[in-house]
Amino acid sequence: MFAVIKTGGKQYIVEPGKTIKIEKLPQEAGSEVVFDQVLLAEKGQDVDIGTPVIAGAKVFGKVVRQGRAKKVMTIKFKAKKRYKKKLGHKQPFTEVEIVTIAA
Numbered sequence: 001m002f003a004v005i006k007t008g009g010k011q012y013i014v015e016p017g018k019t020i021k022i023e024k025l026p027q028e029a030g031s032e033v034v035f036d037q038v039l040l041a042e043k044g045q046d047v048d049i050g051t052p053v054i055a056g057a058k059v060f061g062k063v064v065r066q067g068r069a070k071k072v073m074t075i076k077f078k079a080k081k082r083y084k085k086k087l088g089h090k091q092p093f094t095e096v097e098i099v100t101i102a103a
Contacts, residue, residue, distance in 0.1 A: 041103035
């Protein structure tokens with residue numbers, strides 16, 4: 001059994017027991033989170049496809065931790081103008097363990 005959910009402007013393939021890293025959510029570690037934008041759900045031979053979402057379908061998960069990804073460095077440079085700028089960015093994320101899929 002698996003499903004495709006949409007959160008944070010991205011789509012994720014999820015199944016019970018799987019851990020995914022998604023865009024930061026306001027919940028704290030240990031709390032429950034519900035994803036109601038289920039685009040596709042599969043159970044055995046039955047496949048439900050939403051237009052665009054499946055009505056009444058939900059995916060339940062548990063927040064494992066909040067974190068920040070590795071630093072990504074960027075450099076701005078203009079030739080012959082003595083201009084160079086170095087920037088860094090750490091993207092925050094939420095790690096969620098999928099508990100059940102109710103389609």
